[in-house]
Amino acid sequence: MEGEQSVELIRVQLRKQRALAGMNQEEFGKRTNYSGSTVSAVETGTRAVDLPYARRADEILETGGLFESLLRTAQRDGQPAWFMPWLKAERAARQLRCFHPTLIPGLLQTENYARAVLRFDDTRPEQEIEQQVAARLERQEILRRERPPQLVAVIDETVLRRADAVMAEQLAHLLRMAELSHVHIHIIPARAGLHVGLSGPLLLARLPDGTWVGHLESQLGGEEADTEEHLATLLARWECLRGVALPEDLSVALIKEVESQHGPQ
Structure with a gap:
């Protein structure tokens, strides 16, 4: 589904941007006020990416609202056509x-x-x-x-x-x-x-x-x-x-x- 593909893109970009910022999952978790296990769950897909997480990631990674925008698009794409x-x-x-x-x-x-x-x-x-x-x-x-x-x-x-x-x-x-x-x-x-x-x-x-x-x-x-x-x-x-x-x-x-x-x- 198009929505699922968009969510996977968010996870890929979260991992990429975190790595480019020189932070492992534990360090990123401390900066965003999430546990390292939560960061891992989000990046592997066992926990959904929600708006608070996307917004906090944008703040810490200084991505200018990229992840919030991607998430909103993914959520729209994931809705049934009707x-x-x-x-x-x-x-x-x-x-x-x-x-x-x-x-x-x-x-x-x-x-x-x-x-x-x-x-x-x-x-x-x-x-x-x-x-x-x-x-x-x-x-x-x-x-x-x-x-x-x-x-x-x-x-x-x-x-x-x-x-x-x-x-x-x-x-x-x-x-x-x-x-x-x-x-x-x-x-x-x-x-x-x-x-x-x-x-x-x-x-x-x-x-x-x-x-x-x-x-x-x-x-x-x-x-x-x-x-x-x-x-x-x-x-x-x-x-x-x-x-x-x-x-x-x-x-x-x-x-x-x-x-x-x-x-x-």
């Missing part, structure tokens, strides 16, 4: 709307939660999973921009109450994200019963020119929704979702209540 139109819209969006009936939306997932979700496909190699985890975390960088998009996420209460080892950490992360002025989280309470969101996931992005783009996912992939008729339907369904969801303050209170039932992290 997802690329949505990624482009997501990066350009001024406003984002997201709902998934059974999962925490990707932009709000922790690293461990994302890894658990990506392991649903038990035929996927571990290295590929780690690359996809890194790509998902990279997507979340848009929320840390100087001028980030407004994100409104609707989550079903049943998603919060799944008994899983990663949920305590995930709930704490949701509460931290809810403190950001541009992130708005609304929970659909269990008492709402059946609602339109149970038909499937829904993503909407409002672009700088005011137009909307929608994205729908299924077991086999996803498709873009950009016709006037389809967008009108999705926007109407979004309003129905918001209508049955709790306001922000009650949503945060519910997340805190569920978090307390998961026990200490």
Whole structure:
């Protein structure tokens, strides 16, 4: 795959630039605040190259952002073709709307939660999973921009109450994200019963020119929704979702209540 080839190029260049700087793996690890074993794992491919590592390597090796740029390109190349139109819209969006009936939306997932979700496909190699985890975390960088998009996420209460080892950490992360002025989280309470969101996931992005783009996912992939008729339907369904969801303050209170039932992290 093109993405895998790009990642291998990064590893080759990391080894080359480190050697040119006259540092072995232990010395480089000390300079970058990583262990020598971690440096070895990154360079041999048993540990994924993530953005913090790439940025630190750029600083120490004085490569002017080379490794961060290469990594971002590799992560884009590693995404399935059907997802690329949505990624482009997501990066350009001024406003984002997201709902998934059974999962925490990707932009709000922790690293461990994302890894658990990506392991649903038990035929996927571990290295590929780690690359996809890194790509998902990279997507979340848009929320840390100087001028980030407004994100409104609707989550079903049943998603919060799944008994899983990663949920305590995930709930704490949701509460931290809810403190950001541009992130708005609304929970659909269990008492709402059946609602339109149970038909499937829904993503909407409002672009700088005011137009909307929608994205729908299924077991086999996803498709873009950009016709006037389809967008009108999705926007109407979004309003129905918001209508049955709790306001922000009650949503945060519910997340805190569920978090307390998961026990200490």
